[in-house]
Amino acid sequence: MTPSAAGAARAERFERKKIATAPRTLVLVGNPNVGKSVLFGALTGKYVTVSNYPGTTVEVTRGAATIGGSPWNVLDTPGTNNLLPMSEDEQVTRDILLQEPEYATLQVADAKNLRRGLLLSAQLAEAGVPFVLALNMADEAAGRGIRIDVERLARELGVDVVPTVAVQRQGIPELLEGVPKARPSAFPLKYDDAIEAAVAEAEPLLPERARLGRRALALMVLAGDDSLRVWLDAQLAEAAIARLDEVRRRLAARYPESLRYVIARQRLAAVDRLHDLVVTRGGSSAASTFARKLGAWSTHPIAGVPVLLAVLWLCYQFVGVLGAKVAVDFLENTVFYGHVVPWADALVRWVVPAGGLQEFLVGPAGVPFRDSDGLLVGRYGLVSMGLSYGMAIVLPIVATFFLAFSVLEDSGYLPRLAVMVNKVFKWMGLNGKAVLPMVLGLGCDTMATMTARIMETRKERVIVTLLLALGVPCSAQLAVILAMLAGVSAGAALWFLGVILAVLFLVGWLAARVIPGRGSDFVLELPPLRVPQAGNVLVKTLARMEWYLREALPLFVLGTLVLWGLARVQGIALLERLAAPVVVGVLDLPPSAATAFILGFLRRDYAAAGLFQHFEPAMRAGTMTREMNIQVTVALVTITLFIPCIANFFMILKERGWRTGLGIAAFILPFSIGVGATVNVLMRHLY
Amino acid sequence: MPASIARMERCPLCGQAFDAEGRGCRPSCPLASGCRVVCCPSCGYSFPQETGLAGRLKGWLERRKEAR
Numbered sequence: 001m002t003p004s005a006a007g008a009a010r011a012e013r014f015e016r017k018k019i020a021t022a023p024r025t026l027v028l029v030g031n032p033n034v035g036k037s038v039l040f041g042a043l044t045g046k047y048v049t050v051s052n053y054p055g056t057t058v059e060v061t062r063g064a065a066t067i068g069g070s071p072w073n074v075l076d077t078p079g080t081n082n083l084l085p086m087s088e089d090e091q092v093t094r095d096i097l098l099q100e101p102e103y104a105t106l107q108v109a110d111a112k113n114l115r116r117g118l119l120l121s122a123q124l125a126e127a128g129v130p131f132v133l134a135l136n137m138a139d140e141a142a143g144r145g146i147r148i149d150v151e152r153l154a155r156e157l158g159v160d161v162v163p164t165v166a167v168q169r170q171g172i173p174e175l176l177e178g179v180p181k182a183r184p185s186a187f188p189l190k191y192d193d194a195i196e197a198a199v200a201e202a203e204p205l206l207p208e209r210a211r212l213g214r215r216a217l218a219l220m221v222l223a224g225d226d227s228l229r230v231w232l233d234a235q236l237a238e239a240a241i242a243r244l245d246e247v248r249r250r251l252a253a254r255y256p257e258s259l260r261y262v263i264a265r266q267r268l269a270a271v272d273r274l275h276d277l278v279v280t281r282g283g284s285s286a287a288s289t290f291a292r293k294l295g296a297w298s299t300h301p302i303a304g305v306p307v308l309l310a311v312l313w314l315c316y317q318f319v320g321v322l323g324a325k326v327a328v329d330f331l332e333n334t335v336f337y338g339h340v341v342p343w344a345d346a347l348v349r350w351v352v353p354a355g356g357l358q359e360f361l362v363g364p365a366g367v368p369f370r371d372s373d374g375l376l377v378g379r380y381g382l383v384s385m386g387l388s389y390g391m392a393i394v395l396p397i398v399a400t401f402f403l404a405f406s407v408l409e410d411s412g413y414l415p416r417l418a419v420m421v422n423k424v425f426k427w428m429g430l431n432g433k434a435v436l437p438m439v440l441g442l443g444c445d446t447m448a449t450m451t452a453r454i455m456e457t458r459k460e461r462v463i464v465t466l467l468l469a470l471g472v473p474c475s476a477q478l479a480v481i482l483a484m485l486a487g488v489s490a491g492a493a494l495w496f497l498g499v500i501l502a503v504l505f506l507v508g509w510l511a512a513r514v515i516p517g518r519g520s521d522f523v524l525e526l527p528p529l530r531v532p533q534a535g536n537v538l539v540k541t542l543a544r545m546e547w548y549l550r551e552a553l554p555l556f557v558l559g560t561l562v563l564w565g566l567a568r569v570q571g572i573a574l575l576e577r578l579a580a581p582v583v584v585g586v587l588d589l590p591p592s593a594a595t596a597f598i599l600g601f602l603r604r605d606y607a608a609a610g611l612f613q614h615f616e617p618a619m620r621a622g623t624m625t626r627e628m629n630i631q632v633t634v635a636l637v638t639i640t641l642f643i644p645c646i647a648n649f650f651m652i653l654k655e656r657g658w659r660t661g662l663g664i665a666a667f668i669l670p671f672s673i674g675v676g677a678t679v680n681v682l683m684r685h686l687y
Numbered sequence: 688m689p690a691s692i693a694r695m696e697r698c699p700l701c702g703q704a705f706d707a708e709g710r711g712c713r714p715s716c717p718l719a720s721g722c723r724v725v726c727c728p729s730c731g732y733s734f735p736q737e738t739g740l741a742g743r744l745k746g747w748l749e750r751r752k753e754a755r
C-alpha cells in the first residue's frame with residue numbers, strides 16, 4: 001500500500017469511527033435532483049461510506065460533520081417525492097425516517113420548483129419529524145424572477161428556512177446554525193371530516209414510539225401503503241391490524257377514487273395555498289386565481305369532461321382544417337407538384353440514364369406525376385410518391401399536431417389530459433397499472449410496449465401489449481386520423497369513433513376480467529396551468545418534427561422501394577388479385593387498396609396518407625358520396641386496428657418473444673379485417 | 688444504440704429532472720440508431736431531445752434571454 005493510500009485508509013477508519021460514535025444523526029431528504037448530494041458533500045467533506053440499504057440494491061451514503069461544535073452522522077437518502085413510496089428508492093428513504101434512531105432532518109428543496117418541495121415538507125410536518133428547510137438553487141430561482149418570502153414561509157411552517165446555493169457553498173453557515181435548532185413543523189394540514197375522523201380512529205391503534213408520528217402513519221395506512229405492512233405486522237397485534245383494515249375499508253367506500261388519490265389531492269390543495277402565500281413571480285402571484293380554478297376544473301370528474309372535449313375539438317379543428325386542408329393544399333399542390341416534383345423529374349431524367357433507377361426515383365417516363373396506378377399516386381417513384389407523401393401530406397398534418405401537442409405540454413394541460421384519459425380508461429374497465437402504458441401509447445406505441453414491463457405477470461404484459469397494438473394510435477397516427485375525420489361526414493366520423501371506442505371497451509373489459517387484482521394508481525404531480533411560451537412551443541415542435549423525419553421518412557422510402565420492386569415484377573397486380581377476396585369481397589374497397597395495406601405494415605400513417613390523397617379532392621370540394629364515406633370509414637377502422645408500425649412489431653417480438661409476438665400479429669390481422677367487414681355491412685344498412 | 692445526449696432534461700409530463708445519458712427508451716428498436724427520444728425514469732413518458740435545429744434555436748433563445 002502506498003503511503004498516501006495508507007493515509008486515506010486511516011482517515012477512512014477514523015471517519016467510520018466518528019460516524020459510529022456521533023450521538024446525533026442528520027438525515028438529508030429531498031426530491032430527486034435538488035442538489036442534495038452537493039450539500040451532503042459540502043457538509044461532510046471527502047470521506048464517506050457508500051453501502052446498500054439492507055435488503056435492497058439502493059445505495060445510501062453516510063459521512064460525518066461537525067455542527068454547532070458537536071460531531072454528527074450525516075446520511076444522504078435517495079431522492080423522493082413522497083413519503084408514500086412508489087419505488088424502492090422512495091421506500092428506502094421512508095424506512096430510514098421510520099427506523100433511524102434519534103435524528104434531525106435537513107430537507108433540501110429546489111427553490112425553482114418549490115411546490116414539489118413543499119409537498120414533502122407537508123408530509124414531514126405530518127410525521128412530526130424535526131427539520132430545517134434549505135431552499136437550494138436560490139440564485140437560479142431569483143434569475144427566473146421567482147421571489148420567495150422566506151420569513152413568511154418559516155413562520156407558516158414553524159421551522160428554520162435557509163436559502164442556499166450549494167455549489168457555491170452559499171448559505172451553508174446559516175444552515176449549520178439552524179440544524180441544532182431543528183424542530184417539528186406546526187403546519188396545520190387538515191383533511192375533510194371523513195378522513196379526519198378515520199385518522200382519529202386509526203391513531204390510537206398505531207405504535208406510540210415510532211420515529212414517524214401516529215398521524216402520518218395513520219394517513220399512510222389509510223392511503224393503502226402496502227410497503228408499511230411488514231413493519232406494522234411486527235409492531236401490532238392481529239386485532240389492531242384488522243381494525244385498521246376495517247377503518248380503511250369504511251373510508252374507501254365513501255369515495256369513487258382511491259384513498260391514495262383523495263389524500264394526495266387534499267394535501268396538494270393545502271400546499272398550493274401555502275405556495276401562493278409565499279411565492280411571487282415578477283410581481284404577480286405565481287398562479288392566478290383563474291388559472292388555479294381552470295386547473296382544478298380540468299381534472300374534475302364532471303367539469304373536466306367539457307374541458308377535455310373542448311381541447312380535443314380545438315386540436316381537431318387546428319389539425320383537420322389548418323393542417324390537413326390549408327397546409328397540405330399549399331405544400332402538395334403548390335410546392336411539391338408545382339415545383340419540387342417537376343424540377344426533380346427534369347433533373348433525374350437529365351442526370352440518371354433511363355432504366356430502373358430513374359423509374360425508382362421519379363416514376364416511369366411519359367406518365368404524369370400524379371397518375372395513379374390505383375389508389376396510390378406517383379407510380380412508386382421516390383420523389384413523386386415517397387417524399388411527396390412524407391413531406392407534403394403527412395408532415396404538415398403531424399407538424400400542426402405536434403404544435404398543438406407542444407402547446408398542451410407547455411401550458412401544463414398534458415398531465416391533466418393524462419389524468420382524464422386515465423379516468424376514461426378506468427371507465428373502460430382497465431385497472432391500475434394497465435392504464436399507464438395506454439396513456440403513454442398515445443405518444444409512442446413502441447415505447448409504451450416496453451413500459452408494459454411494469455405489469456407483474458406475463459399474462460398482464462401480453463394483454464397490455466395486445467391492447468396497445470390493437471387500438472391505441474400514436475401521436476403521428478392520431479394526427480392523420482384527425483385529418484381524415486375532418487374530411488368525411490359527421491356521421492361517418494362518429495361511426496369511426498364509436499367502433500374504435502367499442503373495440504377498446506370490449507377488449508378492455510375482457511382484459512379487466514383476465515388481469516386480476518387492483519394495480520397501483522397513476523400518480524402525477526400537476527404543475528400550475530400557464531400561458532404557453534412561444535419559444536418553448538417552437539423548440540418542442542421542431543424537435544418532434546426532426547424526430548419524425550428521422551424515424552418515419554426512411555420507412556416511407558422503404559415502403560416506396562417495396563412497392564416499386566413489386567410493380568416491376570408485376571407483384572402488385574398479383575397481390576391485388578390475391579387480396580381481392582378480402583379487400584373487395586369482404587371490405588368492399590377498390591382492389592388497389594391492397595397497396596395501402598402493404599404500407600400499413602410499415603407505418604399506419606403512411607397507409608392513411610394514401611387514402612387521404614386518394615379522397616382529398618372530394619373532401620376539399622365537399623363532394624364525398626355515401627359510398628366514399630363508407631369506404632373511408634371501413635379503411636380507417638381496419639388500418640387503425642392494424643399493428644402501428646414495423647418498429648412496434650419488432651419491439652413486440654423483442655419484449656414478448658417470437659411466439660407471442662407472431663401470435664399477437666396473427667390475432668390482430670384477421671381481427672382488424674373482421675371489424676372492418678362488420679362496419680362495412682352495418683354502415684351499408686344503417687348509415 | 689439510441690443516441691441520447693448526456694445532459695439534464697426535464698420531463699414535460701411529470702416535471703422530473705433527470706440525466707438523459709442511457710435513457711434512450713428503445714435500445715432494441717430497429718430504428719434506435721441515431722434516435723434521440725429519451726424516456727423519463729419517473730413516469731415513462733418519452734420525448735425527443737432538443738438537438739439539431741431545435742437545439743440551436745433553443746440555444747439562441749436562451750442567449751437572447753440572458754442578454755436582456
